[in-house]
Amino acid sequence: MAASSPIELVCPAGSLPALKTAIDNGADTVYLGFKDATNARNFTGLNFDPPRLREGLAYAHARGRKVLLALNTYPQAGNWPSWTAAVDRAAEFGVDAVILADPGLMDYAAKRHPGLRLHLSVQGSATSYEAINYYHERFGIRRAVLPRVLSLAQVESVIARTPVEIEVFGFGGLCVMVEGRCALSAYATGESPNCQGACSPGRWVRWEETPQGMETRLNGILIDRFAEGERTGYPTLCKGRFEVKGETYYAIEEPASLNTLELLPELARVGIRAIKIEGRQRSPAYVAQVTRVWRAAIDAVMAAPERFQVAPAWMAELNKVSEGQSHTLGAYHRPWK
Amino acid sequence: MKLALGPLLYYWPRQEVLDFYAGIAASPVDAVYLGETVCSRRHELRLDDWLELGRQLAAAGKEVILASQSLIESESDLKTLRQIAGQEEFRVEANDMGAVRLLAEAGVTNWIAGPTLNIFNPRTLELLIASGASRWVVAPEIPGAELAAIRAGLVQTIETEVYAYGRLPLAFSARCFTARHFNLQKDACEFRCLAIRDGLPLLTREGEPFLTLNGVQTQSARVHNLLADLPGLAGRAELLRISPQGAHSLEIVRLFRTALEGRLTPAAALDASRDYMPEAPCNGFWHGRPGVEQYVAA
Numbered sequence: 001m002a003a004s005s006p007i008e009l010v011c012p013a014g015s016l017p018a019l020k021t022a023i024d025n026g027a028d029t030v031y032l033g034f035k036d037a038t039n040a041r042n043f044t045g046l047n048f049d050p051p052r053l054r055e056g057l058a059y060a061h062a063r064g065r066k067v068l069l070a071l072n073t074y075p076q077a078g079n080w081p082s083w084t085a086a087v088d089r090a091a092e093f094g095v096d097a098v099i100l101a102d103p104g105l106m107d108y109a110a111k112r113h114p115g116l117r118l119h120l121s122v123q124g125s126a127t128s129y130e131a132i133n134y135y136h137e138r139f140g141i142r143r144a145v146l147p148r149v150l151s152l153a154q155v156e157s158v159i160a161r162t163p164v165e166i167e168v169f170g171f172g173g174l175c176v177m178v179e180g181r182c183a184l185s186a187y188a189t190g191e192s193p194n195c196q197g198a199c200s201p202g203r204w205v206r207w208e209e210t211p212q213g214m215e216t217r218l219n220g221i222l223i224d225r226f227a228e229g230e231r232t233g234y235p236t237l238c239k240g241r242f243e244v245k246g247e248t249y250y251a252i253e254e255p256a257s258l259n260t261l262e263l264l265p266e267l268a269r270v271g272i273r274a275i276k277i278e279g280r281q282r283s284p285a286y287v288a289q290v291t292r293v294w295r296a297a298i299d300a301v302m303a304a305p306e307r308f309q310v311a312p313a314w315m316a317e318l319n320k321v322s323e324g325q326s327h328t329l330g331a332y333h334r335p336w337k
Numbered sequence: 338m339k340l341a342l343g344p345l346l347y348y349w350p351r352q353e354v355l356d357f358y359a360g361i362a363a364s365p366v367d368a369v370y371l372g373e374t375v376c377s378r379r380h381e382l383r384l385d386d387w388l389e390l391g392r393q394l395a396a397a398g399k400e401v402i403l404a405s406q407s408l409i410e411s412e413s414d415l416k417t418l419r420q421i422a423g424q425e426e427f428r429v430e431a432n433d434m435g436a437v438r439l440l441a442e443a444g445v446t447n448w449i450a451g452p453t454l455n456i457f458n459p460r461t462l463e464l465l466i467a468s469g470a471s472r473w474v475v476a477p478e479i480p481g482a483e484l485a486a487i488r489a490g491l492v493q494t495i496e497t498e499v500y501a502y503g504r505l506p507l508a509f510s511a512r513c514f515t516a517r518h519f520n521l522q523k524d525a526c527e528f529r530c531l532a533i534r535d536g537l538p539l540l541t542r543e544g545e546p547f548l549t550l551n552g553v554q555t556q557s558a559r560v561h562n563l564l565a566d567l568p569g570l571a572g573r574a575e576l577l578r579i580s581p582q583g584a585h586s587l588e589i590v591r592l593f594r595t596a597l598e599g600r601l602t603p604a605a606a607l608d609a610s611r612d613y614m615p616e617a618p619c620n621g622f623w624h625g626r627p628g629v630e631q632y633v634a635a
Contacts, residue, residue, distance in 0.1 A: 074457040077486035103434075104460030125455070128409045130418070130435030137438075138464070149511035154410055177555070178408055181453055182508040183478045184548075187557055187628035190621070192478065194455065219627060222541040238508075242547065243540040244518050251539055251550065252514060331511040337523040 007268055007275055007298050010068070010167065011291050014046040014280035019056045021284040023065050026295030030060060031068040031099065032280065033197075037079075038086045039070040040123055041280040042197030053093055066096035072121035073197045074102045084108050091116045099145070100124075101180060106139035120144040122169070123193065125180035129161040136164050143167055145276060147179045148258065152332045156270040165273035170260045171290055171318065172278025174330055176238055176253040184237050189219045200236045207232075216240070259318055259327035264297055265305045286321045293317050338571070338597050340590060341368040341498055343580040344404040344430075346506065346551060348530035351381040357581070358390055362397035364587050365594040368576065369394050370430055372404045372421070376513070376552045377414050378526065384420055391427050404430040407453045408509045408553065430474070441468040452476050452500060453509075457483075459490030472496040474578060477505050477561060480625035484573050496575045502564070502589055503580025504536070504549055504616075505557040505628060514550040523553075535583035535615055546616055559629060562618040565607040567596055569623075585613035 011027035013019035022030045033039025035047040048056060053069075060067045069090045075083035083105055090098045091113040098116060100106050101123035109116055122145040126132045135141045143165040146155060159166050177184070179193070186192035189204040206217040214226045216235035223240035226232045233239065238252040258278070260267065267275065275298070277290050293314045301308045319327065330336055342361055345354065361369060371387045371394075373379050382390070391401040403421050406414055421429055422439035431437045432451035440448045450456060450465045450473040462473060475484055477500040488497065515537060516526040536549035536556060546558035563570060563577070570577065579590055589610060596606035607618065621630030 074455055076457050076483055077459055077490050078483070080458055080460070101455070102457065102461055103464050104458050104462075107460060107464055124434075125453075126434055128415060128433070128435045130415060130438050131409070131433055134434045134438035134441075149408065150410060157412060176512055177508040177510045180455060181408070183476075183505070183628070184507050184555065186478045186622070187505065187507050190625070190627040194478075195457065219629075221547060221629075222543050222545070225542050241542065243542060243544070244537055244550065247518075248542060251518065252510075252555070253512070335522050335524075337511050337513065 006302060007272060008167075009291070009294055009298055010274050010276045011287060012172075012277055012280040012282065013056065013287070014041065014043075014282065015284070016048070016052045016056055018280075018284045018287045019067075020059055021288045022291050023060055023063055025288050025291040027065065027291050029066040029068060029096070029274070030056075031070055031276070032056065033070045034086055034089075036082065036086075037073055037195070037197045038075075038083055040072050040121075040193050040197045041070075042073075043281050044202065046281060050089065050093075057093060057095065068097045068099055068119065069095040070099040070121065071105065072099050072101045072123045074123075074194050075105060076195060084112075087113065087116075097143070103135070103138070106135065106141065110139045117142050119167070120164075121180075122147050123180040125178055127178070129158045132158065132162050132164050136162065143273065145169075148175055149178050149331050151337075152263065152266055152270065155272070155332070159271045166271070167274035167276055168260075168267065168272055169258055169278060170267075170275035170294065172257060174253070174256065174258040174328065188221055188237055200234070205235055257318075257322035257327045258330045259322065260329060260332055261293075261297055261314060261318065262310050263329065263332055264301045265308045268301050268305055282321075289317055289321055338574070339367040339576045340365065340593055340597075341576045341578045342366045342370065342586075342590070343500070343503065343578045344370045344372055344374045345581045346375055346554065346556070347534060347536060347581075347583070348376070348379045348381065348528070348552070349534065350531060351386075354382055355390070357586070358394065360587050361590075362394055362399065364590050366399065366579070366590055368400040368402060370402045370404045374404045374407050374432060375554045376530070377406060377411070377417070378523070378528070379530065379552075381531070384417060388424070388426065395427075400428075402428045402430050402449055404451065405432045405436045407432040407451070408511070409433050409435050410511065431470075437465065437468060445469050447471045449474065449498075452506070457487075459487050462487060462491060462495065463493060466493045466495050470495060472498060472576070474498045475500065475574075478622050478628065481566070481569050481573060481623050482625060488573065497573065498576035498578050499563070499570060499574040500561065501570070501577035501579060502562055502593065503560060503578075503582060505559075505561045505622070506554055506580075507548070507557055507628075508555040510553050510555070513553050514555065515552045518550065557619065557628065558616050559619040559631075560614045560616055561620065561622065561628070562607065562610060562614065563620055563623055564592065564596055564610055565603045565633070566620055566623055567603045567606070582615060584615075588613045
């Protein structure tokens with residue numbers, strides 16, 4: 001196996017073409033899910049059935065890259081066997097790690113498949129080393145993905161006090177809520193990232209041309225209204241415009257992407273083990289573009305961190321695929337909070 | 338069936354908090370959860386003040402529980418968490434896995450697994466019981482039928498507490514939406530929450546109440562209210578949680594007690610509660626539907 005760089009670039013693969021594209025463009029690792037509710041991007045037309053997973057694994061492993069399988073929703077009493085079967089299949093297929101959120105499922109995986117590497121999903125909402133070390137001691141997790149809520153200084157403090165590798169989100173759609181602690185979608189539609197693996201799911205969305213403009217609704221609830229010429233956006237419910245005390249604005253979050261490219265030297269310095277690119281629901285073209293830029297940036301920072309500069313062309317490429325065509329440093333940059 | 342008063346989710350001036358709990362001391366609730374669970378910047382009452390308040394409520398015959406913060410970010414958050422987990426006067430509600438680790442490590446065996454721990458199946462709950470939990474608070478989004486299935490799948494026993502009344506705590510963020518509303522940064526928020534007793538109402542652009550902004554917490558606008566669903570709660574819960582609201586919390590507590598004693602029908606109790614709710618009721622989560630719905634069985 002080729003040695004991966006000290007910061008691992010973890011890219012999304014919503015499909016086999018996206019997987020190959022990610023690897024061809026320099027991803028060290030790809031992450032993916034099965035075609036069902038066992039993962040947090042349970043969208044129509046996405047994800048892997050067993051034959052495609054085998055093919056994807058063969059493609060990645062032949063090139064010395066890794067494949068992580070996200071089983072990061074919470075199994076319920078009635079459907080528990082589907083999740084344990086998914087863990088069994090992951091072990092049988094030889095994925096490089098499974099990404100889990102549910103402690104019960106981690107317990108199952110650790111006992112049944114002691115050789116299977118476990119990562120703690122961002123959906124596990126572990127924001128402190130005390131929480132991360134709980135999963136490490138109980139289930140032997142080797143890596144944790146941090147929710148997008150900590151400042152860089154807080155991330156550094158976590159890394160200093162845990163033996164678990166830390167992975168952070170570097171780029172992509174930004175959950176403004178703590179992952180795993182958000183029932184907004186469940187409140188509006190009955191379907192949530194935690195249990196059904198979907199936020200603001202498409203089957204509840206309605207686009208309506210009205211005299212006031214294009215309206216987007218989620219289960220009948222008006223999420224936004226766009227004037228003529230305004231760029232419309234998918235009605236993810238935390239990214240709509242609402243009225244608070246007579247003022248109408250993006251009361252929770254603007255539709256913007258997280259982009260931490262300029263923090264890369266700092267992320268390397270504090271000891272981040274892996275950087276995750278969001279977007280399993282995005283196209284292979286998105287995956288190619290984002291992977292290429294991040295590969296170049298990580299290589300540059302590894303070669304000479306003190307001389308690292310964000311190339312304007314990188315930013316331009318990334319802005320082209322950003323949600324809302326703008327970007328933010330999110331919680332890493334404290335004033336955002 | 339016991340009645341529990343959940344932690345105060347809003348930020349009120351110190352004297353108003355003390356007055357509120359003086360009323361609670363004389364009310365028919367059995368258990369009272371105290372402490373700041375939402376925002377570490379809220380300090381009208383410090384941990385010592387909550388402990389003192391706890392002693393007064395305990396003297397009035399209440400079971401007192403200290404609730405831990407739901408979103409832990411900083412070393413100072415952890416310091417407070419260690420103090421809460423380390424004190425031996427009151428039971429503790431663990432609201433994140435860091436709290437679980439600290440309590441389990443200290444060998445505490447009577448703590449309460451809070452509603453934000455994401456307990457969706459019997460196996461996870463069994464693990465927490467083995468780590469010392471002796472009560473759990475069901476995440477409000479879990480339907481009644483699902484709760485019954487979880488309980489049926491348990492080998493060990495544990496008390497169940499159901500979130501039965503109050504605006505739904507739907508999400509937590511690093512970002513403060515109240516500060517954002519006032520164009521302030523969280524670190525310099527001027528404690529604007531202090532002047533907002535019930536959170537900031539967020540409406541859709543057609544004026545429909547949708548959510549409530551409570552600092553870093555986002556709540557529903559509607560009030561989750563299981564008064565009409567009390568028959569379905571029997572056998573599925575040992576405690577019902579009522580979440581404090583800006584006004585009429587005592588009336589709500591009394592209505593629940595009256596209905597549980599059979600002196601009011603569930604439907605009449607729900608009707609009577611309409612005068613005391615800040616917004617329309619909902620109960621969709623309990624029925625496996627979108628939480629915002631008010632579901633009435635045909």
